[in-house]
Amino acid sequence: MAANRNLHKAKSNKKDEFYTQLVDIENELRHYTDHIRGKVIYCNCDDPRVSNFFHYFAYNFRILGLKKLITTCYKNQQMDMFSQHDAEKAIWLEYDGTENETGVPSAEDIGIHYLEGDGDFRSAECIELLKQADIVVTNPPFSLFREYVAQLIEYDKKFLIVGHQNAITYKEIFPLIKDNKLWLGITPRGKDMLFDVPQAYAKELVATKKEGSAYRIVDGVVYGRLGSACWYTNLDYRQRHEELILYKRYSPEEYPKYDNYDAIEVSKVAHIPHDWDGAMGVPITFLNKHNPDQFEINGLCWLLLKEMAASESMFKINGKRKYRRIVIRHRRGAQ
Secondary structure, X not given: OHHHHHHHHHHHOHHHOOEEOHHXXXXXXXXXXXXXXXXXXXXXXXXXXXXXXXXXHHHOHHHHOOOEEEEEOOOOOOOOOXXXXXXXXXXXXXXXXXXXXXXXXXXXXXXXXXXXXXXXXXXXXXXXXXXXXXXEEEOOOHHXXXXXXXXXXXXXXXXXXXXXXHHHHOOOOHHHHHOOOOEEOXXXXXXOEEEEOOHHHHHHXXXXXXXXXXXXXXXXXXXXXXXXXXXXXXXXXXXXHOOOOOOEOOOOOOOOEOOOOOOEEOOOHHHOEOOOOOOEEEEHHHXXXXXXXXXXXXXXXXXXXXXXXXXXOOOEEOOEEOOOEEEEEXXXXXX
């Protein structure tokens, strides 16, 4: 299948060879314990023998009060996190808390099964497993993020997944954010994420990239650094509804209007005026602070200009292009 060839290509791509650390999983998941209690969790991009997602849920199965844990992976039968995905069949397991009652279960304790196909998340086998799930939690291939999210939406699944922040601007993803069907998780609020990377790629990073930018070395281990990685979810959490305190007042001098769109420019999220009830263009970092009770999202600059059949993709002030902006309004009017 062409889809399978594309998946193989995507999984071989270096930008997809970033594997989530247990500490980042723990830091994010602790905010959703009420959501996951009594639920079936599905990790469908994870070899259970090496996946930190599997480790987290299996080790904490009873503490979290899970109903079932299902994991699958793509063509990976070798106990190597960075295999070449060249096995004939993929593996999966299902854990309901009954195996190894007195200890922490391993994949071997639970029992590994073989899929008939290659474990592509779009395959019929994996879709049948997806239908059983309440919540999907994993780090999918970044290059297949659009298709991955589309499937979750199609099957009306709750999810918590890792993705690139650039996905915010995808024409397939931003409408979901606008319609309050998807939002950012807790972690993107100013915290970088470090990822395990293949040994060969770690050597390449050290030889060709700048430490602190593309990678970091911790206790002698090279980790890939993605300051642009974040969590995406449709599970609600308390911090989303915290009021953003606004102290600035509108003035035409400080908040000029765009040349090509009816909205004012707000260069910093902290400078959103509390007394302006019209449209405002704010940086994309606004999404880290977005409270859906306080603001409504009208659109993304290039999508709004496209709807107007404009030749530009960016807002302008005095002919000078501004960086990408999200257009918002106060939900309850100016105060």
